Amino acid sequence: MTRFLPLIDSNESRNELLSSLSLLGPLIVSSSHPDIPFNSHALLDHNNPFSVDQIIELLDSGVDKVILPLASAKEVIGVIPKERSILLLDVASVSAVSDTVRNGVSGVLLKTPEIDLDLITSVSQFFANSPIHVLPDSSHPPSIQTIRALFATGTNLVLPSSQITHAPTSPTQINVADIFLAPIRSDRPDGLFPTIVSTQTGHSLGLVYSSVESIKESILTGRGTYQSRKHGLWRKGETSGATQTVVSIRLDCDSDSLEFRVVQRGAGFCHLPRQSCFGEASGLPALEKTLASRFESAPAGSYTKRVFDDPQLLQSKIMEEADELCRALTKEEVAFEAADLFYFALSKCTAFGVGIADIERSLDRKAKKVTRRPGNAKSQWNRKTSGSSPTASPTTSLSAPDLSIRMRSSNLSEVSPEARAALLRRPVLKSDEMIAKVKPIVSEVRVRGDAALLELTAKFDKAKLKSTCMFPPYTKEGTQIPEDVKLAIDKAYENIKKFHQAQTDGSTLQVETMPGVVCSRFARPIARVGLYIPGGTAILPSTALMLGIPAQVAGCKEVVLATPPRPDGSISPEVLYVAHLVGASAILKAGGAQAVAAMAYGTETVPKVDKIFGPGNQWVTAAKMLVQNDTDALVSIDMPAGPSEVLVIADYTANPAFVAADLLSQAEHGVDSQVVLVAVDLMPEHLARIESEVDKQARALSRVDILRESIPKSIIVQALTIDDAIQFSNDYAPEHLILHLENAADKVESIENAGSVFVGPYTPESCGDYASGTNHTLPTNGYARQFSGVNTQSFQKYITSQEITADGLRQLGPIVATLADCEGLQAHANAVRIRLETK
Incomplete structure (x- = not known):
């Protein structure tokens, strides 16, 4: 039962207070506020009149009610449902309200200089059967005694959030819990209040008791806290770990009992190892719990695991069961087929982190819409009745472009340690299998040299070459690129070189360990290096810069670039231009394992190198691992490599469009890209805007087909605190870490494991990929725990000496x-x- 509605000031930024207020019922939010939460009341601005269409748009977006000045109310009465509008009045304007207006709204928000109970009673009589909300126009809040008297008349109180606090009540601010508790009373000798605890979807978990103290703590902390009749204050889960996050707290109609809706964690609410004190869940809640458990740890080979691991199978089963439901003709058949459809539909929801509570919220949001679509079926589902059975199957299936591009979601505070460990795992790279596949390729190049290399390039790169390598000087025609691209590459070259020159270790370390014993260490460049520049789905001159510049700065004598040729046998002019800038001594026109083998062992024309650098696909990675373990090759590699990855940590300050763009910029690399968003205590609406931006931006990109595969494999991890988020990131050890955080620079000192960190909203990972100066060849697959990204010292070795x-x-x-x-x-x-x- 709503008695108290906070008015959120347009400049309100106290997140903890807003979290407490949102537990207690709807908020009133000024229409000038940048974010109007779902299910709130929107107070329209006198000075910025809204058109009828704008008001309808507000209601369609999920606003529960609009609070309208008299002039606006006259325009929308009869256009929007009566129950969706509240009339905003000054005391002096009451007499100007017509019967049409009075009967066309569901309540009145009365602005008064002070709380005058006689006046309020008079207004209530005029607006018979309509709730009255009173907003005192005062710089100080009313006393608790006045609030109780106001509530006793059945009137609701509206207070600006600037007059509400978590601190003890004072003359200028009133404690949020004190306002909520003002009308509550108990008829029990011990003064406690019966409290029903239920899930987000209203399924009972148990009956407990609350005290004024426990209710206050629950409101202020957002954690389930009750009053044990034997042991005093009971913070649920304090010892068992089965904690609760409070979603809402409501009074019943008599203000003598409460309902807590919570997110229950751990074994369950009951002291027995089960969810509810009234027995195990059944029906949809039981199915939801089972699917969530199976999603985290389904046994290998089980059907449920197969359903989760094969999106195409799941999509087909949903359409199959929907069709069978359409064919059902009896009550029993409809129930049977609907149950099957619910199973597979909820499996899809579970895979994407969507629970029944999320579905119910979506239903509630749809119910808020004032405008309605005709509701006609899309063309692929329309059936012509002539000459066809009414139960015929549709000939067209749901096409990929109709599917929302979404990430899976998990909550760190709710998952088990095993499930958390699963979130940290990358897809299994079957190194042994891949090494077995590349071994014959490597062996062919090692034994037959250029002949094998030319044959394999024709087979895999589809280019028939007469020679394997290009040597300087490179032709001007081959390096002709658009002027804007040339200028961009030149500036990137300058920035990257400046940063890598600063890393050069040209000094000699000398230490006299004891009299007459001098030990020294000095750096020398690795003489011959091979740089692998991927081709594949994208041309990567940036990788040529990132590998070629530190090799040049370090002073390597031979720099061999290897990159797949185009079908006509030529090399990308952008890559060729970079090869010229960095002074590459040879360009090997080959990709894959054959290129790695040629550089590792050398051929008649390909120079042998001492160390191989660069990213690549599984074939390249496996070949690098193979040759570094062959003592005949005498070659080392930069680091183990896997699919590209990014982890973004975002709090309430994060711009949804920026976050989505950062996630997509990494996801477009390939279908196996690893993308993680760690959301720090984000409101559901904020998270929904990020997900909406991911879908919207992805659809506008040329590599959308790749994103349709990589994004659904990606995850959103919800964390309660910054510390939890950073701890998860350090455990994950991402290749790229982006901090969309308030005071992001202050958090960098807490980062222990990451390839490269991008600090603040205006530092996209793209800048590090191309031109800020740092290197984009970074450790993946969690190897940031042990490896650094490529740098100038990667191209140097250290020699020690001693003189005695x-x-x-x-x-x-x-x-x-x-x-x-x-x-x-x-x-x-x-x-x-x-x-x-x-x-």
Whole structure:
């Protein structure tokens, strides 16, 4: 029962207070506020009149009621439903209200200089059967005694949120819990209030008791807190871990009992290991619980796991069961087929993190719409009745473009440790299988050299070449690119080179460990390096920059670029232009495992290298892993590589369009791209706007077909706090980490594992990919725990030296000889003693 409605000031930014207020019922939000939550009341601005169409648009968006000035009310009466409007009046304007207006609204918001109960009673009589809401036009809130007296008349109180606080009540602000508790009373000797605890969907979990103290704590913390008749204040789950997040708190019609709707975590509400004190759930709640459990840990080989792992199968089953429901002709058949449809439909929902509560919210949102579509079936589902059976199956299936592009969702505070670990896992890379596949390719190139390389390039890259390599000088015609692209590459080259030059270690470290014993360390470039530049679905001159520049800065003598040729045998002019900039000594026109093998072992024309760098597909990665373990190749690699990935942490300050764009920029790399959004205590409406932006922006991109596969495999992880979010990120160790956070720069010191961090709303990952200066060749698959991204020092090796004087050896020698004797290595000891004996 609503007695108190907070008016959210247009500049309100106290999230904790807003969270508490949202538990207690609808909010009144000024239409000038940037975000009007679902199910709230919108107070229209006197100074900025709304048209009838704009008012209808507000109601269609999910606003429960609009609060209208008298002039606007006259225009919409009869156009919008009576129950969706409240009339805004000053005391002096009451007499100007016509019978048409009075009978065409569902209530009145009365602005008064102060709370005058006699005046309010008079207005109530004039607006018979319509609730009266009173907004005192005062800089100070009314007293608790006045509020109780107001509630006793059946009148609702409206207060600006600036006059509401979490702190104790004062002359200028009133505690939010004190307002809510003002009308509550108990007829029990112990003064407690019976409290029904239920799920978000209204299914009972149990009966408990509340006290004024426990209700206050629940409102202020958002956690289920009650009053045990034996043990005092009872914070649910404090010892068992079966905590509750409160969704809403409501008084009954007599204000002597309450209903708490909660999100229950852990084993359940009951002290027995089950959800409800009234027994196990049944029907849809039981199915929802079972599917959620199976989604987290379905046994291998089970049908449910197959359904979750095969989106095409799930889509087909939904359409099949919908068709069978349409064919059903008896009550029993309809119930049977509807049950099957619910199973597969809820499986789809579970896979995307959608629960029954989300479905009910969507139904409620649809019910708020004032305008309605005709409701005709789409063309592919229309059937011509002539010459066809009324139960004939449709000939057209739901096409991919009709499906929303959405991510899966999980809540960190609700998942088990096993499910959390599953969220951190990447898809299994079957390294042994891939290495077995590339082994014959690598062996062919190793044994037959250029002949094998040319054959494999024709087979895999579809290019028939006469030679394997290009050598400088590169032709001007081959490096001709549009002027704007050239300028962009030149500027990116400048920035990346500047940053990597600053990393150069040209100094010699010298330490005298004891008198006469000097140890040194100095850097030298790796002489010959191979840089793999992927081709595939995108031309990547940026990767040529990221690998070629640090090789150039480090002073590598030979730099071999390998990149798949185009069908005509040419190389992308953008890549060729970068090869010229970085001074590449050769360009190998080949891709895949054959290119890796050619650089690792060398051929008649391809120079052998000492270290191979660069990203690539599974074939490239497997070949790199294979050759680095072959002592005949004597080659190392930069790091293990997997599909590209990004993790975005976003709080209430995040711009939904920015967040969506960052997620998509990584997801478009390939169908196996790994994309994670960690949402920090985001309101459902904020999260919904991000998801809507993902779908809208994805549909406008040229690589939408890739996004349709990569985004549904991606996840949204909901976290309660920044610390929880950062801990999850550190455990995940993402390749790219983007911080859409308030004071984002302050959070960087908490980051322990990441390839590269992008700080704040105006630092898209794209800048690091191309031109900010940092390197975009970064560790994936969680290897950011152990590896750095490519940098100048990746192209250097360190040599140590030591110089010992005769006096120094006299001090150090006996120590060395003793240790050598201990290990039984007499020749080591002799090398020292023979010198000590020479004087």
